[in-house]
Amino acid sequence: MxxxxxxxxxxxxxxxxxxxxxxxxxxxxxxxxxxxxxxxxxxxxxxxxxxxPDKQALLFDLMESHMRDLLAAWQDEPAADPLQRLENFVRFHIGFSLDHSDAVFLSYMELRNLTPDNHARIADLRGRYETALENILRDGIESGMMFVDDPKLATMALIAMLTGVTNWYREGGRLDRQRIGDIYWGLARGAVGAA
Amino acid sequence: MxxxxxxxxxxxxxxxxxxxxxxxxxxxxxxxxxxxxxxxxxxxxxxxxxxxPDKQALLFDLMESHMRDLLAAWQDEPAADPLQRLENFVRFHIGFSLDHSDAVFLSYMELRNLTPDNHARIADLRGRYETALENILRDGIESGMMFVDDPKLATMALIAMLTGVTNWYREGGRLDRQRIGDIYWGLARGAVGAA
DNA sequence: GTCTATAGCGTGATAGAC
DNA sequence: GTCTATCACGCTATAGAC
CATH class of the missing domain: 1.10.10.60 (Homeodomain-like)
Structure with a gap:
């Protein structure tokens, strides 16, 4: 042809x-x-x-593939120490967010511009990711390594805190990624009562 | 007339x-x-x-007056115990954010739709508010009551965490505001090493 | 201060040639 | 698969009557 x-x-x-x-x-x-x-x-x-087919489908495709990439990239190790799993999550989430900052920004800013049906599908994917963190916190509490009043709220709080990195991070700034990961891990560890 | x-x-x-x-x-x-x-x-x-005069001015007025209201509403007590001041800030920020959730959302989502000049003015006001929290953290570190690697990052992290409440809070939900304040204060206190 | 009417322009999407 | 041309519509902002 x-x-x-x-x-x-x-x-x-x-x-x-x-x-x-x-x-x-x-x-x-x-x-x-x-x-x-x-x-x-x-x-x-x-x-x-x-x-x-249209502009809306383009937006939805971008958001859905981002959420699927995120879920596929996160590899938990349920058998490991909950604190180690939390540290992995913190460093993973920051790294992934900085590597895909446009997609991250898009996926929580443009939910309102999705049709109700598309919105529900993205919200479902987001919920799965939040559950991944929540399970780590629950395991940490159960094992007596973490002290958190409300795992659900702590999940939302931690994800908001970590994602916030994209709001101020600039390539070549004062701190490199490793150092940022260290600092946020320190904050997160303290927040869950495991300092 | x-x-x-x-x-x-x-x-x-x-x-x-x-x-x-x-x-x-x-x-x-x-x-x-x-x-x-x-x-x-x-x-x-x-x-x-x-x-x-035009649509842009309407947006800017809304954002600027919100930031000024926020700055005017926050009353620090520099002579008080840094931990008490931090607790006050946490509860204030959550309460104000929930009371003005539309304005809060607007003021960090629509920065990109401001002209460069208007953007700079909002960023300046936001910076003043961040500094208010940063000063509390610095005083807390100096007095040995808080343990934070990087006050600047901790400031950004805490504000992102607290503002995130607006993403999931629904009137009449599982937790009332007082309880939400308690939980977030627990997370924040831990994050700054004062659990 | 508010209305009606409209200028001038940009938009999403489609049709048909190549 | 890409282009040119275009339809039908919505947009911001303004003019002038009341």
Whole structure:
């Protein structure tokens, strides 16, 4: 089958996702036009519709694949020491959030721009991730290594604290990632009463 | 001076601000039209421009007045015990955030939709508030009551943790505000090494 | 202060050529 | 798969009547 003029299907798809993610994160879904995305990619707006049925599906795909990537990347070791598992989680969450800061930002800022059905699916994935942390806290409490009044609230509090790194982190700043992980692990360990 | 037909200047201004705040917080600044705000208030879109020069100024006014209200509401007692001051801050921040959740959400979600000049002014106000907490932590460290590696990061971490309450809190939920304050104070106290 | 009407422009999405 | 052209609509903001 002969290639049609100017076709670059193998790279255009990923480029659309990359630029859309970046633009949505920086300006907000509603503020970004399909023309703007197309311009960043280097195609005309009409060409985008060969890859996505509409703008909403593009947003949902970005958020869903991010949540699936996050869940797939987190590898718990349920048999290990709960404190060690918590330290792993803290360092993992910070590292993943900084490596995918646009997707992280998108996935908790643009929930409101999803259709109700799409919203429910993302919320479900998010809930699974929160449960992963909550289970660590419950195991830590049960084993007497952690002291937390309310594991559910502690889960939300810790995730909010850790994700907050993306709000101020700048590449090449005062602290490197290892050091940031150390500091946040110290805060988290204290918060769960295991200082 | 005779009143013109249908004029309700005394209440329209606040109503515009109230509805704009609510709509911006729920749907995002870019996704809300001036017509939508006007409709919620009960006037035609053109009438809004008697109260604001444009949409951007309306957003900025909402954010700036929120930050000023926040700074005015926080009353530190520099002479008191640093731990007591931290507890006060924790309970204050959660209470204020829940009482003004739309404004809180707006003020950290829509920074990207401000002009650079307006952005700098909001960032300055936010910085002052962060400094208020940072000073408590520094005093706590100096007095040997707190153990924190990096007061700057601990400040960002604590504020992110506390503000996160607005993400999941629902009126009439499992926990009342007092109890939520107790739990978060426990987490914060532990995080700063004062459990 | 509020209304109606509208200018001027940008939007998401589609049709049809290549 | 990409382009050009376009439809139909919504947007911010303004003008002028009352």
């Amino acid at each position: 002969a290639r049609t003029q100017g076709s670059r299907a193998d790279i255009t798809g990923p480029l659309i996702r990359d630029h859309a993610r970046r633009l949505f994160a920086r300006q907000g879904y509603a503020a970004v036009s399909m023309r703007q995305i197309a311009s960043a990619v280097g195609v005309q707006a009409g060409a985008l519709y060969a890859y996505t | 005779a009143r013109t037909q249908g004029s309700r200047a005394d209440i329209t201004g606040p109503l515009i601000r109230d509805h704009a705040r609510r709509l911006f917080a729920r749907q995002g600044y870019a996704a809300v039209s001036m017509r939508q705000i006007a409709s919620a208030v009960g006037v035609q879109a053109g009438a809004l421009y008697a109260y604001t």
